[in-house]
Amino acid sequence: MKNTLRSQPAWWSLALLLVSLLSGCQKEADDIDPDPTTSTSENETVNNWILENMRDYYYWNDKIPSNPDLTLNPSDFFDSLLYTYDATTRPDGDRFSWIEENADDLTASLSGESTTTGMEFMLYLRSQGSTNVIAQVLYVLPDSPAEKAGFKRGDIISKVNGQTITTSNYVSLLYSGATNYSFGLAEVQNNSLVDTDRTISVTATVLQANPIFIDSIYTVGSKTVGYLMYNQFVPAPNNSNGSEYDDQVDAIFSNFKAKGVNELILDLRYNPGGYTSSSANLASLIGKNIDNSKVYFREEWNATLTPYIRQEYGEEFFVQRFLNKSQNIGSNLSRVFVLTTDGTASSSELIINGLRPYMTVTTIGTTTYGKNVGSITIVDDTGEIKWGMQPIVFKSFNSLGQSDYSGGFAPNVEVEEPLELQPLGDVSETLLNEALYQITGSRLGRRGVSAGNELPALGSSIQRKAGGGRMIKRLSTFKTVKL
Structure with a gap:
């Protein structure tokens, strides 16, 4: 499923595009250290390879400097070409393009495979004004090293390998690429964070994450509520050309349909994005009165490529339509509830934007990230150049021409996750509990701690993944066209 864009000198060819909406916390340039032995x-x-492709594909290709310094390290050179975002001078600028030194690692991560302990976490300052940092575990992957070691959602890490986590060392402690960790834990006692003597040792391993985390059905009176927690839009495992994960989503909705589900909660709070084929698949299982004649979203590419694409492939190139799905439950729905945080990005936001013209979409949680632009994965088909890059190449619009969420979607019902987290899928869990209340008018079970987490946030491990949020689109093979 990891189809990539392969480049050839002076020619452009699009061979099964990977089109992705990227997250706001892509790997920083300093994550790739220049090799001092690399020659000019x-x-x-x-x-030159980077520049050629950027001039062809980059959404802001008319903003590329005319005489960039070709002697720079490739990561620095790539950055020098970007029309970089600035809140004051470039509010329309690029926040998401990035480059990787190893293209194979890049494409593996886009399919959910990585070297990991198997847990994702949110980073906070320990208190207002403090330089100490804690990592709160958001979820733990089944059968991962972290789960086997005893980690669970809500655990709080305050030390790594005996060192207290601080604002100056959290990157080196948590994102160094090490495989062996000893985590020191803290806990909440009388509304205060207290270090404990408990430590958990974990060894990271190569792990393929299934994006389907939880599916459940809750019955309350006349309401049969389907719940799906979906953490990445990935159709199949790395190195598969199939649709195993999409097929599993189809099976879940087939069960929802058979059980008469008439309300739906889609939990995308930790979903940074993924393949547009999987996004369209999911939307097509939910949308009301939709079929393959209805537009899910449209793309706008740069002025250089657009006329060539239109001439060779027609206007349909820029359009993603819904699919005809026998498992669609839209006829039983009048609305869908989407659980969100600032980790909800790219293809997750595409679901919200793409479904809104067809049904009521109610968001519950906090404001989404805000990613309405997309990129393609570009690698060298000769194998001589090992780098892979993700330049932004398009902007997305729903069927009504709306693309006004670069600042994120503000929630219809604002609810923050607390510091003391309840298990995901439990009816007492804060966001799920609120969604069930909005649907049924009554609380199921005892509601979890409702007070929001007031600690200043520093980001999350989800955002630090290669590319973070992304929207990757599978298209038919393109002929070669000379620019």
């Missing part, structure tokens, strides 16, 4: 000529070879 090697840099220039890579940089």
Whole structure:
């Protein structure tokens, strides 16, 4: 499923595009250290390849400097080409393009495979004004090293390998690429964070994450509520050309349909994005009065490529339509509830934006990230250049021409996750509990702690994944067209 864009000198060819909406916390340039032994000529070879492709595909290709410094390290050179976002001078600028030194690692991560302990966490300052940091575990993957070691949602990490986590060392402690960790834990006692003597040792391993985390059905009176927690839009495992994960989603909705589900909660709070094919598949299982004649979203590419694409492939190139799905439950729905946080990005926001013209979409949680632009994965088909890059190449619009969520979707019902987290899928869990209340008018079970987490946030491990949020689109093979 990891189809990539392969480039050739002076020609562009699109062979099964990977089109992705990226997250706001892509790997920073300092994550890729320049090799001091790399020669200037090697840099220039890579940089010429970068420049050629950026001039062809980059959404802001008319903003690329006319005479960039080809002697720079490739990661620095790539950054020098970007029309970088600035809240004051470039509010329409690029927040998401990035480059990786190893293209194979890049494409693996886009399919949910990575070297990981198997847990995702949110980082907070320990208190207002403090330089100490804690990592709150958001969820733990089944059968992962973290789960086997005893980690669970809500655990609070305050030390790594005996060192207190601080604002100056959390990157090196948590994101260094190490495989062996000893985590020291803290806990909430009398509304205060207290370090404990408890430590958990974990060894990271290569792990393929299934994006389907939880599916459940809750019955309350006349309401049969389907719940799906879906953490990445990935159709199949890495190195598969199939649709195993999409098929599992289809099976879940087939069960929802058979059980008479008439309300739906879609939990995308930790979903940073993924393949547009999977996004369209999911939307097509939910949408009301939709079929393959209805537009899910449209794309706007740069002025250089657009006329060539239109001439060769027609206007349909820019359009993603819904699919005809026998498992669709839209006829039983008048609305859908989507659980969100600032980790909800890209293809997750596409679901919200794409379904709104067809049904009521009620968001519950906190404001989403705000990613209405997309990129493609570009690698060198000759194998001589090992780098892979993700330049932004398009902007997305729903069927009504709406794309006004670069600042994120503010929630219809604002609810923050507390510091003391309840298990996901439990009716007492804060966001799920609120969604069930909005649907039924009554609380199921005892509601979890309702007070929001007031600690200043520093980001999450989900955002730090390669590319973070992304929207990856599978298209038919393109002919070669000379620019």
